[in-house]
Amino acid sequence: MIDRTFMRFERHRQAELTPEKINHAPPEQNTSTTQQRTVHADNGKKTVRLHFKEAEQKKPSKLAHVAKEALAAEIHKQVDDSVDENVAVEVAHRTEQAVETSYRFVGERSHKAKTQSARTATRTEPTETTTNPLSRWLQRQAIKRQYAAARSGA
16 A cells, blocks of 8 residues: 555656756746946945846745645555554654654744744834833923913913
8 A cells, every 4th residue: 555655656756857857957047137336436446246136936836735745644644554564664654753743843933933033123122211100200290280380370
């Protein structure tokens, strides 16, 4: 049973091999470059700077992701069924599961770290230094007394 599943996986993998991948052709560049030439007034030195603009990349197909997950789940199921027969298969299977779990954990953790750093970057620092709440309250009370005295005296 595992052999049939593996053979399907192998056929799928071989179908992905295109002539460009086999010949190791360089991938198409998704960036466009522009050159900016400047001359410094101080020393007359010429400099050239390259600016790269990234082209929009296509999002990966969700269908392909689902197919890969289904294939992986089927392989895991087949291996799980034959684990009792061979100790080496059992050890390899447990190791693979541990690696996959840690990979997912690290991916989730890095995603959380990225969002946390984005949140802290967008926070604006107060421009004024914060003052003592007691002194602010005393100042408000003094202003209220001044208004009350002005109102009663007028």
